[in-house]
Structure formats: C-alpha cells, structure tokens
Amino acid sequence: LNRFPVFLSDDVVARLLRYDDLIPRLEAVLGKFSLRDSAAVVQPVRSVMPVVDHNGFLGLMPAYVAYEGILCAKVVAFYSREEGSSLPSTQATVLLFDPEFGNVAAVMDGLDITHKRTAAVSAISAKLLSPAQSDVLCILGSGHQALSHYEVFMQLFSFKEVRVWSRRMEMAKQFAASVQGSVTVCSSVKETVDGADVIVTVTNSSEPVLFGEWVKPGAHVAAVGACRPNWRELDDVLMRDAVIYVDSREAAAVESGDIILSGAKVFAEIGEVLNGTSPALREKTTVFKSLGMGIQDAICAKLVFDKWKSNQ
Numbered sequence: 238l239n240r241f242p243v244f245l246s247d248d249v250v251a252r253l254l255r256y257d258d259l260i261p262r263l264e265a266v267l268g269k270f271s272l273r274d275s276a277a278v279v280q281p282v283r284s285v286m287p288v289v290d291h292n293g294f295l296g297l298m299p300a301y302v303a304y305e306g307i308l309c310a311k312v313v314a315f316y317s318r319e320e321g322s323s324l325p326s327t328q329a330t331v332l333l334f335d336p337e338f339g340n341v342a343a344v345m346d347g348l349d350i351t352h353k354r355t356a357a358v359s360a361i362s363a364k365l366l367s368p369a370q371s372d373v374l375c376i377l378g379s380g381h382q383a384l385s386h387y388e389v390f391m392q393l394f395s396f397k398e399v400r401v402w403s404r405r406m407e408m409a410k411q412f413a414a415s416v417q418g419s420v421t422v423c424s425s426v427k428e429t430v431d432g433a434d435v436i437v438t439v440t441n442s443s444e445p446v447l448f449g450e451w452v453k454p455g456a457h458v459a460a461v462g463a464c465r466p467n468w469r470e471l472d473d474v475l476m477r478d479a480v481i482y483v484d485s486r487e488a489a490a491v492e493s494g495d496i497i498l499s500g501a502k503v504f505a506e507i508g509e510v511l512n513g514t515s516p517a518l519r520e521k522t523t524v525f526k527s528l529g530m531g532i533q534d535a536i537c538a539k540l541v542f543d544k545w546k547s548n549q
C-alpha cells in the first residue's frame with residue numbers, strides 16, 4: 238500500500254493533459270453516466286457550501302468510474318473576485334484514490350483539469366448540437382474558461398470568424414491579443430452574437446447577459462457560468478425558446494438558476510445524445526447548460542496519472 242501520494246503541480250498536469258486524449262474518454266463516460274448504470278459510474282450531485290464571509294463557495298465532487306477503475310474527488314473553490322484580480326476565481330485540487338484500498342495515489346492541482354475538461358465538454362456539445370454550417374463563434378467573457386474554450390474550439394472546428402465580448406472592453410482586447418488567431422473584439426453582447434452560430438457564455442455574472450431576442454434561430458449556446466440556483470447568464474426568452482440539454486439532470490434541478498428560475502424543461506442530457514437514447518436537435522436553437530461533473534475530473538486525473546507514471 239503506497240501511503241505517500243505523489244503531488245502533480247499545475248504545470249505538470251497542463252503538460253500531460255491533451256484534448257485529443259480527453260475528448261473520446263469524456264464522450265464515453267458521459268454516455269455511460271446517462272444510462273444510470275451504477276455498476277459502471279457513480280456520481281452524486283456535488284455538495285456546495287457557502288463561504289459567506291468571503292463571497293465564495295467550496296464544492297466537493299466525488300466520482301467512481303468503476304468501468305475504468307477510477308475513484309476520485311475534486312475539491313473546488315469558486316469566489317466572486319474583483320475584475321482584473323490576479324487570483325483565479327476558481328481553484329481546485331483533485332485527489333485520485335486507489336479504488337481497491339482507498340488510499341490516495343495522487344494529489345493534483347485541479348486548475349488545468351477544470352479549464353480543459355469544461356471546455357472539452359462544451360466542444361462535445363457543439364459537435365452534436367451546433368448548426369451543420371457554423372461560421373461564427375462568440376465567446377462572452379474573457380477569463381480562464383474563455384481561453385480554454387477558444388483553444389479547444391480552434392482545435393476542433395473551422396470557424397470563419399471568432400468574436401469576444403467582456404464587461405470591460407480592455408479585458409476582451411487583452412484576450413484577443415493573447416491568442417494566436419484573429420479575434421474580433423465587440424463592445425456589446427448584442428453586436429457580438431448577431432448572426433452567430435455558436436455562443437459560449439463563460440462569465441461570473443449572476444444576472445442574464447445573453448438575451449434570446451438577440452440569438453439567431455438554430456444557434457447553439459454552451460452556457461458554462463451561473464452554477465448557483467439564484468444565478469443567471471441566460472434570460473427567460475432564450476431558456477423558453479431553446480431546446481435545453483444539460484450535463485446532469487439532477488444537478489441542473491438543484492444548481493442551475495437558468496433552469497430553475499425560468500421554469501424551462503430539460504430535454505436531454507448530453508450523455509443521452511452520446512449513448513443514442515435522445516436525439517440531437519441541431520436544426521433548433523439549443524442550449525447546453527453545463528455545471529461540471531466529478532466524472533469529468535476523474536477521467537482527466539486518471540489520464541494525467543497514467544501518463545506521468547509512464548514517463549517515470
């Protein structure tokens with residue numbers, strides 16, 4: 238029994254975690270999760286505790302991916318920070334256990350894992366649900382998730398135009414200057430999303446930033462922020478008019494303000510599309526409401542740990 242877990246820092250994790258390894262494994266685990274076969278995948282809805290004095294939350298995200306032999310838990314802190322703060326609003330640590338004995342085999346920084354797996358799942362939703370001809374990608378928000386989403390969307394798709402909006406335009410300009418490709422900086426959300434095929438919302442907003450009247454019929458929205466029951470990124474019109482997909486129905490019912498407060502009906506989990514039990518209605522306006530899942534972190538942690546071991 239190894240009682241001395243290895244520690245893998247964020248730069249090591251970032252070097253080892255690659256989208257092309259990650260995406261097929263995430264597709265497989267999401268499909269299995271949506272079959273609700275507890276012999277294959279067990280993942281309760283995370284427990285989230287407010288850190289009231291400091292405007293933050295601490296979440297515990299355990300998962301057992303039995304068919305891959307992965308036992309894992311992520312502890313994630315998400316805080317409301319002043320814009321431009323040098324501290325990340327989300328921080329995370331991932332514990333990878335030996336499922337046979339319950340000892341911790343590895344402790345990993347969970348920042349890169351959180352950025353990449355979230356973006357990869359949004360890219361999976363876009364693969365399934367975006368219009369067949371998708372030319373324009375918009376990103377609302379210009380933080381860490383904006384960057385990982387930009388990276389994986391550039392890797393997987395061939396958009397003719399990419400636009401970014403941020404509450405402070407200088408942040409959007411910084412974002413555009415920091416990436417390799419050409420990104421148009423827009424001054425309003427309405428202008429950003431006009432005629433867009435795919436819209437990614439990656440803000441810390443607790444009020445709607447994206448309004449249905451601005452969204453082109455048939456567009457796909459990957460909505461990544463607003464993970465509290467009283468937080469919103471999307472308005473009621475968009476939630477009512479779109480076909481709503483989620484990562485986990487149970488999580489959406491207790492965590493998603495966009496779903497709870499709009500009263501929108503969930504049509505399917507993205508895993509149901511992946512395992513063939515629900516259709517991908519890509520000709521309709523679709524929203525994928527992402528909240529994040531422990532199984533996604535578990536898949537990443539195992540990938541990273543196996544690669545790290547094979548390099549020793």
Ligand SMILES: NC(=O)C1=CN([C@@H]2O[C@H](COP(=O)(O)OP(=O)(O)OC[C@H]3O[C@@H](n4cnc5c(N)ncnc54)[C@H](O)[C@@H]3O)[C@@H](O)[C@H]2O)C=CC1
Nearest residue numbers: 326355378379380381382439440441442462463527528529
């Ligand atoms: N669905 C999932 O699996 C995950 C979701 N998230 C969520 O994604 C969102 C973005 O995360 P990060 O990029 O790491 O954060 P970040 O702090 O790096 O970036 C946040 C962005 O939101 C913008 N913003 C802040 N307040 C705003 C407001 N009131 N209106 C409009 N924009 C505002 C900031 O300008 C910044 O561009 C957060 O809501 C976070 O909780 C994070 C991890 C996983």
Ligand SMILES: O=C([O-])C1=[NH+]CCC1
Nearest residue numbers: 313315464528529530
């Ligand atoms: O899944 C995740 O790690 C998170 N979702 C919202 C904040 C962090």
